[in-house]
Amino acid sequence: MTLGDFDERAKEGLSALVDGEVDRAGSAASCAAWAADDRLRADWHAWHLIGDVLRSEDLAADPRDDRRLCEAIRARLQSEPLVFAPAKSGLHFGAMRAASADAGRRLGARPGRGRWGAGGAVAAGVVLVAGTFALLRPDDIAAPDRLASTAQPVTTPAVAAARSPGAESATPPLTLVADGKLIRDSRLDRYLEAHKQFAGTSALGVPSAFLRSATLDSAAR
Amino acid sequence: MLPRAALLLTFVWALAHATSASSQVAAPAVAPAPPSEVRAWLLRIHDAASRRNFQGTFVVTGGGNVASARIAHFHDGPNQYERIESLDGRQRKVFRHNDVVHTLWPVSRVALIEQRGMLSSFPALLQAGEDGIADWYEVRAEGSERVAGHEANVLAIRARDGLRYVYRLWSERISGLLLRAEIVGERGEVLETSAFSDVVIGIRPQPESVLLAMRKLDGYRVVRPVLTPTRLEAEGWAMRQLAPGFRAVSCVSRQIEAPSEAAGEAAAPPVIQSIYSDGLTYVSVFIEPFRAERHAKPMFAVMGATSTLAQRQGDWWVTVVGDTPPATLRIFAAALERRKP
Secondary structure, three states, X not given: OOHHHXXXXXXXXXXXXXXXXXXXXXXXXHHHHHHHOHHHHHHHHHHHHHHHHXXXXXXXXXXXXXXXXXXXXXXXHHHOOEEOOOOOOHHHHHHHHHHHHHHHHHHHOOOOOOHHHHHHHHHHHHHHHHHHHHXXXXXXXXXXXXXXXXXXXXXXXXXXXXXXXXXXXXXXXXXXXXXXXXXXXXXXXXXXXXXXXXXXXXXXXXXHHHHHHHHOOOOOO | OOOHHHHHHHHHXXXXXXXXXXXXXXOOOOOOOOHHHHHHHHHHHHHHHHHOOEEEEEEEEEOOEEEEEEEEEEEEOOEEEEEEEEOOOXXXXXXXXXXXXXXXXXXXXXXXXXXXXXXXOHHHHHHOOOOOHHHHEEEEEEEEEEEOOEEEEEEEEEEOOOOOOEXXXXXXXXXXXXXXXXXXXXXXXXXXXXXXXXXEEOOOOOXXXXXHHHHXXXXXXXXXXXXXXXXXXXXXXXXXXXXXXXXXXXXXXXXXXXXXXXHHOOOOOOEEEEEEEOOOOEEEEEEEEOOOOOOOOOEEEEEOOEEEEEEXXXXXXXXXXXXXXXXXXXXXHHHEEEOXX
């Protein structure tokens, strides 16, 4: 098989994907192909643009607009903090840590992703948050096995997001705590606990802020 | 003991405030309350929380977590007493007599005894009108609503800049007791709610019930965290600038590791905790020596209304925690400077 054959087959696959005529495996292969190959990506974009313009001339916009939008979204996502969901019981921590440790190992074996992977991966980071909240439903506490299996697929891409280059971002590149390992880190809890001891520093303070901090148990001990 | 820079800043804020006040002449129908009234509102809320006797169920919701507690507050002359029992998760009881706070975990038989000096210091600032709250927040009355079976006045406290969150407060009409408080984020989303689901105001005070419980520590392992007052400068650090509206209120040197863990390894080095307040909210800056095995990578986390930023600075590890937008924490992190080698 020559390189040309390979290109042709990749193009056919991509064309079928645009037309919605491939199965799941075929679509995964084609997506991987366009993510890795600049020319395929250009084709993918051009075909979509042709389709769009055929449907409505209003869609004949400068492709650079799309790019700017894409980059703006990516920059914004990178400056967003990762929202944490607090855990409630020891069983939980165990299950989440086990799951994340596993995900961490898998990540270690995987090379960093390219630029194009980042967009999708950041989106998956949002799924991580949803997944974490799902983890905290009481009925899930009784099923640690299921917890682990839910946590893995969503955790891994989120880590990839955190490690993607932050060049476009205006804020200094910070690694988000996305691998779950630190999500229920008792060390973080201790800082929070130490912080809360000064709740009286607020005008709403004594005892309102005190009640607030006393009601919340940060599980530090 | 305000540093001169802070005084200068106060002057600058006053100027800025004067300018903003004049630009608000054409404001909508509900005008923001003048500073004296803002102070009166807050003092009323503060007084009610200290000088009333009440009992109820308090619920804090935020960051996907819900915690509730049974609360009783008694007041007897200058003394204040409180009993708080958690209703969710681990069993935990908190007793407070003025500045002394006991936290008991009946199952693990651990008792934490703390002296919280800061609990009483802030009202003085409010009373003296030195809080500066009105410079950074705008307070508006928003009618009345019913909360936990009581009629309440609704107050909206809007931040004048993006460095603090917005608050909505429900204050009981007769006593002023804060029945509900919401912390609202930059996009109008409620980050955290703390509220009474039911409360009885004006109950008979029973301070003995608190004092008796505070004396009964048999069988408990008592932990007394030591907080040594210090100054940032004395520790070899300085803040090049504070986030606008914030002032330094306290600085301590302390351990934050659980004692049981620290016993196994070499005693962890103390952590410096410096606290800054804008009158309504506050930020803690923690500084400790960098240790590769503990401080693996920088992080930035949000839980409910509380954000945390942690990063390495030379041979040090800096953690900034606060109930503020992340931008505020970044200002503190960026302004911290090592003065001694």
